Amino acid sequence: MAASSPVFAEPVFRFAPSPNGRLHLGHALSVLTNERLAHKLGGRLLLRIEDIDITRCKPEFEAGIREDLAWLGLRFDGAVRRQSEHVESYAEAARRLQARGLVYPCFCSRQVIKRAVALHKAWRVDPDGAPLYPGTCRACDPAEAAARIGAGEPHLLRLAMDRAIEVIGGAAGYVAFDEAGQERSVAAEPADWGDVVLARKEVPTSYHLSVALDDALQGVTHVVRGRDLEAATDIHVVLQRLLGLPTPRYHFHPLLSDETGQKLAKSRLSESLADLRARGVTAAEIRAQLSFD
Numbered sequence: 439m440a441a442s443s444p445v446f447a448e449p450v451f452r453f454a455p456s457p458n459g460r461l462h463l464g465h466a467l468s469v470l471t472n473e474r475l476a477h478k479l480g481g482r483l484l485l486r487i488e489d490i491d492i493t494r495c496k497p498e499f500e501a502g503i504r505e506d507l508a509w510l511g512l513r514f515d516g517a518v519r520r521q522s523e524h525v526e527s528y529a530e531a532a533r534r535l536q537a538r539g540l541v542y543p544c545f546c547s548r549q550v551i552k553r554a555v556a557l558h559k560a561w562r563v564d565p566d567g568a569p570l571y572p573g574t575c576r577a578c579d580p581a582e583a584a585a586r587i588g589a590g591e592p593h594l595l596r597l598a599m600d601r602a603i604e605v606i607g608g609a610a611g612y613v614a615f616d617e618a619g620q621e622r623s624v625a626a627e628p629a630d631w632g633d634v635v636l637a638r639k640e641v642p643t644s645y646h647l648s649v650a651l652d653d654a655l656q657g658v659t660h661v662v663r664g665r666d667l668e669a670a671t672d673i674h675v676v677l678q679r680l681l682g683l684p685t686p687r688y689h690f691h692p693l694l695s696d697e698t699g700q701k702l703a704k705s706r707l708s709e710s711l712a713d714l715r716a717r718g719v720t721a722a723e724i725r726a727q728l729s730f731d
C-alpha cells in the first residue's frame with residue numbers, strides 16, 4: 439500500500455483595507471509584507487474590502503484602493519470579498535452568541551457612558567485608550583430590554599466578556615510568527631477590553647465580529663497586519679473560540695511615521711500613495727523605499 443503523504447493546509451494570507459480614505463505608505467508596507475510572506479510560503483493572497491462602516495466608507499475610496507494596489511503591481515487570488523454584502527451573516531452570528539447569553543443589548547449613548555465614567559477618579563481604559571464600558575446594561579432585565587427594543591429604542595450589542603472568558607475555559611492565545619519564520623505562543627488578555635461592541639446601531643456587526651468570521655470563512659491561515667491591531671487580536675481569539683472557528687497565525691508589522699514622528703493615518707490625512715504618484719514617485723521607488731526590491 440502506498441504511503442499517503444500528510445495533507446497540509448495551503449497558506450492563505452489576506453490584505454483587508456477599509457475604504458474610508460486613500461492608502462498611504464503604511465498600507466503599502468502591509469500589503470507588500472503579505473505578498474512577500476505569501477510568496478515565501480507558497481501561499482495565496484486574498485483581498486477583502488472591510489466596508490461595514492457605512493458612514494465613512496465610500497465606493498470612490500474602494501476604487502482608489504484598487505487603483506493603488508494595481509499600480510503597486512499586486513495581484514490577488516480568488517474573488518474579492520466585500521463585507522457590506524454579508525452583513526446578515528455577521529448579524530446571524532451575533533444572534534447565536536446572544537442566544538447563549540454571551541451578548542447583551544446596550545442602550546447607553548456615548549454621553550451616558552462618559553458621564554458614568556466621569557464619576558470615578560481612575561477609570562480603566564482599554565488597550566486603545568477608550569474607557570471600559572461600565573456595564574450599565576449588562577444586568578438589564580431581558581423582558582425590559584425586549585420591550586425597549588420593541589419600542590424602537592436604538593441599541594447596540596456587547597459581548598459579556600467575563601462570561602465569554604468563562605465559557606472558553608479561561609485561557610486563550612495564538613501563535614505569532616516573524617518574517618524569519620520564528621514562532622512564539624502569545625497569551626491573550628481579552629479582559630483588558632471589557633464588554634466590547636459586537637454589533638453597532640447603524641450596522642448589525644463590528645470590525646471584531648466580521649474579521650473573526652471572515653478570516654475563518656476565507657480559510658485565512660496567516661494574518662499579517664499592523665501593530666496597532668495586535669491588542670485587538672485578543673478579542674478575535676475569544677470570538678474564534680466561542681464560534682468554533684480556527685485561529686490563524688499572526689504577524690504584526692511596525693507602523694510607519696512621517697518626518698514629524700506622527701504615525702501615518704488616514705484620519706491625519708497622511709500623504710497618500712495617490713499623492714506620491716502625482717508627484718512622480720514610481721511604484722518601484724515605493725518598493726525600494728520600503729525594502730521590497
Ligand code: GLU
Pocket residue numbers: 454455456488649662663667
Ligand atoms: N480593515 C482594517 C484596516 O484597514 C484592517 C483589519 C485587519 O487587517 O484585520 O485598518
